[in-house]
Amino acid sequence: MLEVVINGTHHRVAEGLTILEALLQLGIDVPSVCYDPRARPGADCRLCLVKIAGEVHYSTSCTRPLLPRMCIETHTPELESFRRSMLGLLSTHCAPGAFAALPEKSLHRWMAHYRVDPARTAAADAMDNSHPHFRFDPAECIACYRCVRVCEDLQGQFVWHVVGRGGSDHLSVDRGDRLADSSCVGCGACVDACPTAALVDKSRLHSGAATSWTRTTCSYCGVGCELRVGVREGRIVQVLPEPKSPVSKGHLCSKGRYAWSFGEAPDRIVHPLVSSNGRWQRVAWEEALGRVVTQIQAVRAASGPDSIGVLGSARATNEENYLIQKLARVAIGTNNVDCCARVCHTPSAAALKQMLGTGAATNSFDDIERAQTFLIAGANPTENHPIVGARIKQQVRRGARLIVIDPRRVELAHYADVHLAPRPGTNIPLLNAIAHVIIHDGLRDREFVGARVDGLDMFTKFVREYPPQLAAQICGVSARDIVKAARLYATQKPAMCFHGLGMTEHLQGTAGVMALVNLALLTGNLGRTGAGINPLRGQNNVQGAAVMGCEPDSLTGSIPLKEGRGRFESVWGAKLPTARGLNLLQMIDAAEAGRLKMLYVVGYDILLTLANVERIRRALRRLDALVVQDFVMNETAREFGTVFLPAATAFEKDGTFMNAERRIQRVRKALEPPGLARTDAWIVAELASRLGHEQAFRFKDAQQIWNEVRTVWPAAAGIEYPRIESAGLQWPCPSQQHPGTAVLHADSFARRRSAKLECVAYAPTEEQTDAQYPFMLTTGRNLYQFNAGTMTGRTHNRKFRPHDTIDISPADAARLHVIPGLLLRVVSRRGSVVLPARIDIRVKAGELFTTFHEPMHFVNRITSSVRDQQVATPEYKVTAVRIEPADGA
Ligand code: SF4
Numbered sequence: 001m002l003e004v005v006i007n008g009t010h011h012r013v014a015e016g017l018t019i020l021e022a023l024l025q026l027g028i029d030v031p032s033v034c035y036d037p038r039a040r041p042g043a044d045c046r047l048c049l050v051k052i053a054g055e056v057h058y059s060t061s062c063t064r065p066l067l068p069r070m071c072i073e074t075h076t077p078e079l080e081s082f083r084r085s086m087l088g089l090l091s092t093h094c095a096p097g098a099f100a101a102l103p104e105k106s107l108h109r110w111m112a113h114y115r116v117d118p119a120r121t122a123a124a125d126a127m128d129n130s131h132p133h134f135r136f137d138p139a140e141c142i143a144c145y146r147c148v149r150v151c152e153d154l155q156g157q158f159v160w161h162v163v164g165r166g167g168s169d170h171l172s173v174d175r176g177d178r179l180a181d182s183s184c185v186g187c188g189a190c191v192d193a194c195p196t197a198a199l200v201d202k203s204r205l206h207s208g209a210a211t212s213w214t215r216t217t218c219s220y221c222g223v224g225c226e227l228r229v230g231v232r233e234g235r236i237v238q239v240l241p242e243p244k245s246p247v248s249k250g251h252l253c254s255k256g257r258y259a260w261s262f263g264e265a266p267d268r269i270v271h272p273l274v275s276s277n278g279r280w281q282r283v284a285w286e287e288a289l290g291r292v293v294t295q296i297q298a299v300r301a302a303s304g305p306d307s308i309g310v311l312g313s314a315r316a317t318n319e320e321n322y323l324i325q326k327l328a329r330v331a332i333g334t335n336n337v338d339c340c341a342r343v344c345h346t347p348s349a350a351a352l353k354q355m356l357g358t359g360a361a362t363n364s365f366d367d368i369e370r371a372q373t374f375l376i377a378g379a380n381p382t383e384n385h386p387i388v389g390a391r392i393k394q395q396v397r398r399g400a401r402l403i404v405i406d407p408r409r410v411e412l413a414h415y416a417d418v419h420l421a422p423r424p425g426t427n428i429p430l431l432n433a434i435a436h437v438i439i440h441d442g443l444r445d446r447e448f449v450g451a452r453v454d455g456l457d458m459f460t461k462f463v464r465e466y467p468p469q470l471a472a473q474i475c476g477v478s479a480r481d482i483v484k485a486a487r488l489y490a491t492q493k494p495a496m497c498f499h500g501l502g503m504t505e506h507l508q509g510t511a512g513v514m515a516l517v518n519l520a521l522l523t524g525n526l527g528r529t530g531a532g533i534n535p536l537r538g539q540n541n542v543q544g545a546a547v548m549g550c551e552p553d554s555l556t557g558s559i560p561l562k563e564g565r566g567r568f569e570s571v572w573g574a575k576l577p578t579a580r581g582l583n584l585l586q587m588i589d590a591a592e593a594g595r596l597k598m599l600y601v602v603g604y605d606i607l608l609t610l611a612n613v614e615r616i617r618r619a620l621r622r623l624d625a626l627v628v629q630d631f632v633m634n635e636t637a638r639e640f641g642t643v644f645l646p647a648a649t650a651f652e653k654d655g656t657f658m659n660a661e662r663r664i665q666r667v668r669k670a671l672e673p674p675g676l677a678r679t680d681a682w683i684v685a686e687l688a689s690r691l692g693h694e695q696a697f698r699f700k701d702a703q704q705i706w707n708e709v710r711t712v713w714p715a716a717a718g719i720e721y722p723r724i725e726s727a728g729l730q731w732p733c734p735s736q737q738h739p740g741t742a743v744l745h746a747d748s749f750a751r752r753r754s755a756k757l758e759c760v761a762y763a764p765t766e767e768q769t770d771a772q773y774p775f776m777l778t779t780g781r782n783l784y785q786f787n788a789g790t791m792t793g794r795t796h797n798r799k800f801r802p803h804d805t806i807d808i809s810p811a812d813a814a815r816l817h818v819i820p821g822l823l824l825r826v827v828s829r830r831g832s833v834v835l836p837a838r839i840d841i842r843v844k845a846g847e848l849f850t851t852f853h854e855p856m857h858f859v860n861r862i863t864s865s866v867r868d869q870q871v872a873t874p875e876y877k878v879t880a881v882r883i884e885p886a887d888g889a
Contacts, residue, residue: 005071019061019072020048030074031083031110033090033195034144035062037243038250039153044144045090045195047083047110050074058082080114087116093142094118098197104209106195107142130180132799133202133258134191140198141171147190147199154251156393159184185783186254186800187386192240207237214670215242217657218256219315219650220786222537223247223365223387224659224728225256229651229670236260236651236671246727247365247659253386254784254800255792263649263671265794267632270675273644280633280644285676285686291643292600293690295625296332299598305333306579309587309596312339312550313603313680314539317655317667319705320680321541322556323697324602325549327684330574331691335561335581336596339550340604341542342584343611346871347504348535349546349558351513355758356526357750359558360543363496363532364661364730364742368392370530371496373401375489377516378427378502378877382411383783385536385660388498401492403485405430406502407778408849409842418485421844422475424776425878428508428762430482431515433471436463437486438522444490445524452754453521459757466762474762490523494530501538501780505877507767510870511760518757526755527745537660539787540650544658548709552581557713564712571712572696584610585872592619600627602680603647605634608788608855611863611874612830629683634790635855645683648673653681655702656724662741664719665728681705765878767864769846773828773880775812777848779859789853804857805838806883807849813839816883823886826850828862828879834886835859848881 001012006028013022018041023030032048035041041062049058053071058079061072073079091111099108099118111118120139128136148160148171159182163172173182191199210230218225225248230238239260243250272288273280283291299307310328312321321339328337341349349359356362368391382389389412396402396415404416405427413419422430438444439460449456468479468486489495497520503512517533525531537543549556555564555576565576582590588610590596599620610616620626620640628637629645637644650657652673656664673679681702688697699705703721710717715732719740723729729740749755769776784800786792806824808816818824822837826848835850835857843849852859866875 002066002068004066004069007072007074013066017066019050019059019064019066019070022066023061023074028074030061031113032062033107033110033142034146036146036150036193038189039146039149039193042145042149045142046086049079049082051076051079084114084116087111087114088119090142091116091119093120093140094196095120095140098140101205102197102200105197108196128178130178131184131186132796133186133254134188134199135202135205136179137198137200138170140196142196143169144195145171146193146195147171150189150193153394154189155185155187155390156397157183157185160190185386186258187252188254188257189251192250201238204238207235208232210237214668215666216651216668216670217540217665218252219540219791220255220259221385222540222542222660223385224540224657224663224665225252225387226665227252227256229260231670234671235264244726247661247663248387251387251390254797255786259786259792259795259797260651261796262791262794263631263651263674265632267794268674269631269633269644269646270677272646272676275642285678288643288645289686289690292627292645292687295598295627295642296691299624300332303597305577306336307595307597308332308334309336309338309582309599310334311584311599311601311604311606312337312545312548314340314542314545315603315650316545316680317541317653317702318544318548318658318664318709319655319702320684321545321548321550322705322709323681323684323688325556326572326696327688329576330572330696331688331693333577335552335577335579336587337550337581338552338584338587339542339545340539340609341546341551342871343505343609343873343876344501344538344542345504345535346546347509347868347873348499348513350871351510351517352533353558355514355517355755356745357752358744360662360744361532361534361660362526362744363529363534365391366742367496367530367532368395371395371400371494372530373403373488373492373495375403375405375495375497375519376412377405377497377499378504379498379500379536380406380410380412380780381498381536384500384538384781386783388536392498401488403488407844407847417488418481420475420477420481420485422477424778424847425506425765425767426475427503427506427512428515428760429466429471429474430477431512431519432463432466432760432762433468433482434486434489435459435515435518435522436466437468437483438490438519439463441487443487444522448524449522452749454754454756456757459518459759462759489519493523493525494528495523495525496531496534497525498534498536500536502778502877504535504868505873506875507765507866507869508760508763509868509873514758514760518760521755521757527743527747529743532743535660540659541657543660544656547658552583555712556709557715559713568712571708574693574696583872585867585874588616588619591622594622597623598625598627599623600629601636602629605630605636605788605790607636607639608634608858609852609860611860611876612865613858613861614831615865629680630790631677632790632794634788646675646677647683648677648679652677653679653702655681656706662730663728664716664724664731666721666724763869765866765875767866767875767878767880769880773882775846775848775881775883777826777828777850777862777879777881778877779850779852779863781853782851785851785853787853789855793853804835804851804854804859806835807838807840807843808883809843809845809847810839810841811845813837824883825886826862826881826883828864828881830864831861833857833859833861848883
């Protein structure tokens with residue numbers, strides 16, 4: 001701590017701060033409009049000048065480090081007079097209308113404070129309205145260039161540039177003349193940063209200022225950024241980043257920041273519906289719930305409880321998913337309960353649990369700034385987990401090394417020391433070859449391996465079969481790059497691995513994650529900060545849904561059924577079903593075979609998103625009843641639903657989500673659900689009550705449900721609501737005194753001191769290219785859309801990339817005379833879809849890429865029924881196809 005004197009008062013302040021940071025911490029309000037805690041200081045506005053004893057000139061407090069025994073004056077009459085003059089100069093850029101309409105902008109606040117009037121006379125011209133979410137008015141720009149610094153230092157995007165010199169300097173975008181033509185990714189950081197009316201959210205201009213603000217957690221990806229939701233007259237009018245979020249640190253991506261209006265979609269369903277003769281009819285809740293209960297009872301009486309399946313939701317809170325699986329087990333009497341983790345990261349959870357004892361990310365997002373090397377395997381964080389992607393990009397700009405494994409040249413590949421672009425379906429030989437090099441070159445961490453790793457001899461023998469030259473042939477990459485990647489990962493430590501669905505959605509998805517764990521074990525990149533194996537979870541609460549017990553073979557806390565039976569039966573006051581449950585894909589098989597008669601699906605469009613749609617259709621057609629609970633009529637309900645239960649969105653309820661780093665964070669209600677829509681928790685409790693289990697589902701609020709979760713799941717016992725009001729806690733957190741766990745496996749693994757290397761042999765998928773199907777297609781998401789487009793497709797984000805496209809390499813496009821927008825029929829062994837062509841330099845020749853955000857295309861008509869060998873996740877990433885001009889094109 002430093003001793004300083006400020007305005008005649010002695011203070012003790014932390015070391016390493018600038019004077020302005022210290023003043024802000026002490027609550028001494030010094031004006032500044034160009035300072036932004038998220039970016040390097042600019043010292044442009046000069047308002048934060050202070051007087052330091054012994055110095056002739058004033059100093060900008062945003063740039064001067066605080067030193068011991070400094071004596072600082074912040075509000076002398078001279079300083080105050082200078083500030084008033086500076087604000088007078090800046091006010092010439094401020095129009096009276098903007099000043100009055102946007103009092104929250106910091107220039108306007110300080111002008112009001114110093115009683116300086118707006119004095120802009122220049123006409124409003126050349127306004128850039130091209131961006132769907134915000135507008136740029138250059139006439140209001142005071143040239144503080146805070147937007148430039150934030151765009152570079154926070155997002156790493158370099159959209160804004162200063163052009164011209166002296167008094168004629170001004171802002172320009174990096175590409176074209178308009179924001180819409182630039183490389184802007186729509187994160188809104190420049191809008192937050194702008195202290196004037198130059199950059200303003202359009203929703204703020206059109207709908208006015210919010211009258212209440214609620215802190216909550218983003219309902220899109222598994223990063224778990226925190227938002228401040230601004231509401232006016234019962235409607236969301238603006239969403240801003242929560243500056244105190246430990247995850248997002250005052251930053252959001254285009255989805256969290258702007259794609260929030262889905263709750264107001266014209267096709268929102270706000271009444272319960274029942275299907276009668278193929279037509280939906282509005283009914284009262286009593287009738288809809290009664291219909292569901294009658295269907296459950298009838299199916300159960302005729303075919304037994306195991307002829308019913310229940311699916312939890314990545315969009316529901318932890319508390320709601322807990323109730324959903326409890327409903328399945330206690331009120332219906334079946335372990336047939338699963339969720340969409342099955343089709344994304346169940347392979348990660350299975351591999352991590354099997355090898356390390358805990359099926360979750362080993363480290364925290366804050367380790368990004370401590371990592372020296374990143375291994376990004378089958379993930380595209382700058383589009384799919386943008387806040388993590390931006391943090392990785394910044395750490396690489398600071399000098400960290402980067403290895404990217406991805407068939408496409410995704411954005412991070414441009415920053416990479418090595419980009420390995422394997423043929424889809426060949427991750428295993430690639431990773432085994434990296435292990436081969438680590439062992440062959442003597443790069444293993446001898447101390448770590450000696451103390452904590454078993455099976456080295458057998459593994460060494462095993463990876464001899466995977467020399468880089470052989471893997472290079474199988475994978476279509478260079479052997480030299482494999483060697484380079486291995487050496488970097490093993491020597492530039494700590495090395496942090498993030499992986500995505502490019503690793504898991506394969507025949508050998510679980511094996512692929514095991515092969516990654518092998519690399520971390522060999523190099524000692526586990527149990528320490530800045531390292532680990534970290535699945536980037538795709539949906540905000542997909543991990544929460546699975547961990548809450550929406551899995552057929554485990555209870556809340558991923559506790560195996562056998563192990564937890566006694567404790568759960570005593571807390572629930574009910575016997576648990578004994579029959580082995582079906583996972584989601586097994587439920588589909590059972591439905592197709594006529595053994596599963598009823599499905600209750602919460603917040604999940606299985607028809608649109610499961611692979612090989614025609615097969616899913618055949619299965620769903622055979623059901624006696626299909627109950628869908630969602631906020632809009634999804635494709636599953638539209639084609640096969642018998643009852644539709646209208647659900648609240650995440651903005652309309654309380655509870656918690658679990659992010660990808662095991663952090664439990666609060667979800668807070670900002671709005672009332674419209675019409676008769678109700679929370680998933682309310683609906684599930686009503687069903688349970690009508691099935692004779694009212695007592696076990698009677699909870700006053702979300703906190704009370706969570707307290708029951710804490711009772712049955714020891715690793716979450718210390719995570720109380722009051723403790724997660726401001727920052728969330730990472731499990732394991734077994735007691736009220738425990739601080740939560742940022743890094744798993746520090747001294748030992750969950751079950752044992754050591755972990756075993758696994759020999760995962762390569763088994764090629766049956767889905768191969770041939771003369772008839774010469775292209776290999778992979779699928780994924782784009783920055784602006786999310787999964788099936790259920791939420792983003794009903795917001796202004798739709799204006800970016802409004803349709804799915806078939807992305808083709810320039811070489812193949814030239815060879816086949818494909819031009820952008822040409823409609824192509826993409827034909828696989830299962831069916832075909834028609835998509836407009838998009839020529840994309842990121843795609844390799846012989847490969848294609850598409851998203852699956854748009855129901856009208858139903859891309860999963862062509863994906864295959866191949867599944868992961870261990871946990872049945874569909875092989876979405878490998879589909880052999882051909883392309884041909886669509887009829888009439
Ligand atoms: Fe939401 Fe993920 Fe974007 Fe954060 S990175 S704002 S959690 S979608």
